[in-house]
Amino acid sequence: MEKTRAGxxxxxxxxxxxPAPGKKTRALVKVGPLTxxxxxxxxxxxxxxxxxDGATPIASMKLLYGFTGGDHVRFLHSALPxxxxxxxMLWCDQPDDANYNRLVxxxxxPSHEEMRRGDGLYDICLVLDWNVSSRRRHRGSAIFFHLIRPGYEPTAGCIAVSPSDMRRILPLMRKGTTVRVV
Incomplete structure (x- = not known):
């Protein structure tokens, strides 16, 4: 993240x-000077x-678009659609279905994940291009960048940050920003 002439x-x-030191289910997300x-x-x-498999893919994935949910998410500063x-709204996670890894x-x-959740994880949910643009059966579905559970509990393969950190980094994201998991 760089400042322009206008600041x-x-x-x-x-x-x-x-990866964060000491625990395989924790990570550090670096966006410009923010970590x-x-x-x-x-x-x-x-x-x-x-x-x-419960793993986060080691890959470079583009941000495609996002979702907002919940009554307490109002205006967000984001260049992402x-x-x-x-x-x-549901997300198909049934590998043998024609809609696999798609919004349905x-x-x-068939097996699916509900996008509207009571736990608030998807109040801000960004879709990563893991197995979306070019799908392969059984390669993983619903790999999102979303909000965290209390205590930084592990995800099912997604990347999750706190609501305050998401609001700090969201303005720095746009369609096509690469999220590189190393």
Whole structure:
């Protein structure tokens, strides 16, 4: 993140997610000069990501767009395209379904994840291009950059930060920003 002549901050072109010392489920997210703590997958990181393995993929992934949900998320400063989560929004995680790793609409019988959640994790939820633009069965689905559980509990493979840290880094993100997990 660099300052322009007018003093405004320019979006970051790359965000680096590196392991935090001492615990495989924790990471540090670096956006320009900012570094914030994060939680990652319960199995740590993996170069061989598979559906349901609980690992965060070691990869470079573009930010595609985001979702907002919950009644307490009002105005967000972001250059990312953002959509409000509706009750009927689901994300297919059934590898043998034609909609695998896609947003789908309820009612939907195959295995899926609800986008509208009671725990607030997806009140700000950014979609990473892991197995989205070019899908392969069983390579993992719903790899998001979202909000953290209390105590930085591990995710199912996503990257998660606190709401205050998300609000600090969100203005520095845009469609196409690369999130590089090393």
């Amino acid at each position: 405004t901050r320019r979006p970051a072109s790359t965000i680096v997610v590196r 914030v703590p994060a939680a990652i997958g319960r199995s740590g990181r993996s170069i061989l990501k598979r559906e349901g 953002m959509r409000r989560i509706r009750k009927d 609409k309820a009612p939907f019988k």
